[in-house]
Structures are given as C-alpha cells and as structure tokens.
Amino acid sequence: QPMLSLVPRNGRRGRSCKLSSTGVSTACSSAVAHPSRSSEERVYEVVLKQAALVREQRGESALDLKKPIESDWNLLNEAYQRCGEVNAEYAKTFYLGTLLITPERRRAFWAIAVWCRRTDELVDGPNASHITPKALESWDKRLNDLFQGRPYDMYDAALFDTVAKYPVDIQPFKDMMEGMRLDLRKSRYENFDELYLYCYYVAGTVGLMSVPVMGIAPESKASTETVYNAALALGIANQLTNILRDVGEDARRGRIYLPQEELALAGLSDDDIFRGKVTDKWRNFMKGQIKRATKIFDEAEKGVGELNSTSRWPVWASLLLYRQILDTIEAND
C-alpha cells in the first residue's frame, strides 16, 4: 500500500449509500436486503453499539493512559506531532478548534482526522480516478491491521495509540470506507432515507468516532445513547448543510445529492438543477431542506452540554458556524 499524499480537498464530498454497518454483524445489509427498516433505524443500531462501548468508561475519573517505554514515547510524540502538522496545513479551522481542547484529546483528534482525510483522498485526491476496489481493499486491510496493533506508518501508529487509549471502535471507520466504495458508483439519491445513510457514512461516522475522545461529563445525567445520537446528528446536519451549500459545484461534477423524490414533488428535475436558475419552486424546496437541517442541528445542540466541559467549546463554535451557513443559504436563495 503506497503512502498517500495529503492534498487539499477539491470539494467533493465523497461517499454514499448502502449500509454495511448495522453494527450488529459485519455481514451487513443494504437497503434492498432490509426494505422494511429505515436507514435511521439501522444507523441507530450502530449508535447503540458504540454507546455500549463507552458506557463502562463513564464515571471513571481519568483515562488509563499507559506509558510506553521511552524510545516508543518519543516516536509516538513525533507521530502525533506530524498528525498535528497535517491538520494545521490542510484543515486550518478544525486545527484551531482542537487547540481549545486538552492536549491529550487534541492529539487523538488529530490522528483520527488524518485517517479521515487520507481515506477521503483515496476517492477525492489526485489519484482518485485510478482508484480500484482492490486499492480500497488494501486500505481496509490496513485499517484492520492498525486496530490489531500493526500500524503501517507513523500516522497509523498515532491512531493505534488513540484507539488503544480511548474506546473508539472500528465500525465507524469501516462505515466511512463503505460509503466511499459506494460513492464511486452512485451520483443520485432516491429519497431522504438514502441521503440519510450517505450523510451517516461521510459525517455521522465522524461524530461516533469523536465522542469517546471528547468524553461525556461525569455529572451528565443523559444516557450514553443520547449523547451519541446528538453527535450523529451533528455530523448529519453538517453534511446536509454542505450539500445545500454546494449544489452548483456538485452539479458541475454531474452529482445531485438532493433527494430525487422531494425534487419531483417540488416540481423540479435534474435539468433544473443543472441550469441553476433560482425560481419560486426552488426557493420553496430549499426552505424545506433548510428546515430539516435546522431541526437536526437542534437535536445535536441538546447533546453538547453533556460532553466533558473541556471539550464543549469547539463543538459549540462549529454548530454556530454551520447554522450561520444555513442562514446565508436561505438569505441568498
């Protein structure tokens, strides 16, 4: 597996829809295989599993931060440092946000974010047009190895250290990859159920990866599932906002992430999107989309106060920023 370079994203959002991720078994299932269950129900199963993983940790005053031997310690510090540098260069706002959390959590975040960026780059980077299912398989194998303590490089070593210290599970990482596979061959979303799943893959998964690192406040009375659901909601609302913001840019790449059934109900077609003309039909359609994203942000907001107090600020800030983006979209349409 060659080392991936890290280049700025070109705006492509990435991955799409089909759930291999019920979190209950790896023999997962597509919407076709389980027509009776909504994406939301299936993603909720993942939430329950993830929540169970951190539940045991709650109430413990400190994490068990095992100290490696000195030479490993230095290497590890350097690996985390490199992750920090990558984020500082390619994700400046996120990097600044991480400066608001504790150093230990911060570097864990850096390691997770580098893996997400490198994964994204497989389908979105300069070599994306050559990416084959086999290359994704190698990346998948590499992920499994990493979680089993066999990292391939420094970035992976930092992530291995993170997943060894915090109850971060492999499932959201796998789901992010599954989304990539599907995005390579999907450019339309029939209904919101399909879109929801897509958003889970590309962004909801990030929420699930984040909670174990952010930590839940020891004084919180909320159930672990509630906090996980809020984190999932933040990722999903964030992605929906990106979709609404980037309709034109995506259309230029032949992609329409808006639910086809809802477009049709509003009297809009793909051609209307490609033409990019703002009409009353479009304004009404967008109003509904913005309302839905706002409601999901409301869900997310309920969970922020349940996070460890040292982790809340960047999450508030990101929520505020994204709500403002929604306001701007509404004002401009």
Ligand SMILES: CC(C)=CCC/C(C)=C/CC/C(C)=C/CC/C(C)=C/[C@@H]1[C@@H](COP(=O)(O)OP(=O)(O)O)[C@]1(C)CC/C=C(\C)CC/C=C(\C)CCC=C(C)C
């Ligand atoms: C620590 C910190 C700064 C937190 C702020 C929230 C935040 C931005 C978290 C992202 C963490 C992360 C590991 C990112 C990895 C990279 C990645 C996949 C990013 C994607 C974002 C959008 O990036 P993109 O470049 O495409 O878009 P822009 O053009 O920059 O707009 C993602 C789509 C991830 C979106 C996911 C979230 C915002 C969910 C984060 C959830 C939490 C931190 C948990 C919050 C917990 C509760 C209880 C609400």
